[in-house]
Amino acid sequence: MTAFATAQGAAERATWVWELRSVNGRGRDVKLRLPEDIDGLEARVREAVNARITRGNVSIGLRLTRDAGEGALAVDPARLDAVLDALDAVQERAFDKGVTLGQPTAADVLAQRGVLIATQAESADLAEPLFADFQTALTALLTMREGEGQRLHAVLTQQVNEIEALTVRAADMARARPDAVKAQMTAALARVMEDATGVDPDRVAQELALIAVKSDITEEIDRLRAHVQAARELLANGGPCGRKLDFLTQEFNREANTLCSKAQDVDLTGVGLALKAVIDQMREQVQNVE
Template sequence: MTGFASKAGDGAGHAWLWELRGVNGKGLDLRLRLPDWIEGLEPLLRKALGARVVRGNIQVSLKLTAGDDAAPMRLDEAQLGAVLGAMARIEAEAMAQGLSLAPSTAAEIVTLRGILTTETAEADIAALRDALLADFDAALDAFCAMRAEEGAALMQVLTRQIDEIAAYTAEAAAIAESRADAQAARLRTQLARVMENAEGADAARVAQELALIAVKSDITEELDRLRAHVDAARSLLAEPGAVGRKLDFLCQEFNREANTLCSKSGDGRLTQVGLALKTVIDQMREQVQNVE
């Protein structure tokens, strides 16, 4: 499911802005953009997100600016020399390989890890981290609330689609029942044709052909499984927590039964119902990709 939330705050000599963005994803993919000098922040965020979000591509960014009373920044001369030396070696190797690199700016270099450091005490960093986490929790609450609203809307859509699948299944069962006499007559004709040509044939082969004829004309099992899948889908929608992957698998099973029903229909009306059933299942499968 998609979602967005932001939370601005200030404290411990800094001002900040949290932003959380989420889009659909088969699994959970967390991408965090954080200042690397705040020790312990990233694992705490990942733990908080993992406890609340199961599925989706989630991006978290923290924009942090120092206030007037923040600790001053210091240029790490040794680190700068090491970085510039490495950049020179990379550029020389690239030129030797016939490659041309875009020139780096001072603004880009200063953002590299370890170039600028703060003289902030460990206690100050801990206080900042705690303040940031408190605001992140509020942003995460808003983010999850937005996803929950979308989930409620999706549940209504999926409920309607499951009802449509149930209706088409009932219609297919009614058509199958109405054509029972004609189907039985057709089956007898096919059986008679087999028996007329069965003289001298292998008895096991004849029995196999008779069984195939009977199986090809019977959709009872497909209808029973479709009804069972409808019940399972409704139960999943009523469950708390993440059910997206289970629904995705169930859609595959729905589609399998609809395909078999179409291949065994032998009746124009039943084929039309089967195709309509496949259309609804495909629509449902698209929506299920949005479900956590």
């Protein structure tokens, strides 16, 4: 489901803004963009999201701005060494290629990710208020997702109603078919037997019986009714049901395809095509359901 939420806060020497986005997805994919120096924050954020969201692509970003103050920032020696070694390797490679590069300034080096870090005391002080504001943003995101879910519930319920109504129409047509099919087959048999010489009547009867069985849509009607009941139960029970509904729309479509192939009747084929159209619309909407 699509949703967006923000939350912002401030501490003695820092301000921050959380941004949370959610879009449709077949599974759950959580992407985080968080400062690396806040111990444990990423794990807590990911755990909180996984506990409350089961489907969708979720992007979470934290913009943290620290005021320059005494003891607020420190240099990570290991990271600094790695950056300097990388710069030295670039300079040597450029020299070998005959390329002259300008010397990086101290500001260029400090701008590299991870060189400047917050002191442990400051990071520890920020962890709790940051996570508290994240939970506020997550709740707002879930509220927006739930609002969309309620709207989708109404849409899906209407589509299930349409499928049920079309299934009833198909069943009514199926009940009216035997007499018409019998008359058609009797007339066809009479025409065949007039010109048939040495045809085994038992063999003809077997072929006619096979045709009658292949055109029977009773099983398809029964399964469509069962799928309608299953869809209603999923929608009524609440909770995550997107994947189950996705599977159910595939089963709906399978039965509608079989019904169309067995129809041998313009009106019944029209009902089957209408079923396929509604099922396809439902399948598109189900992709938005958690």
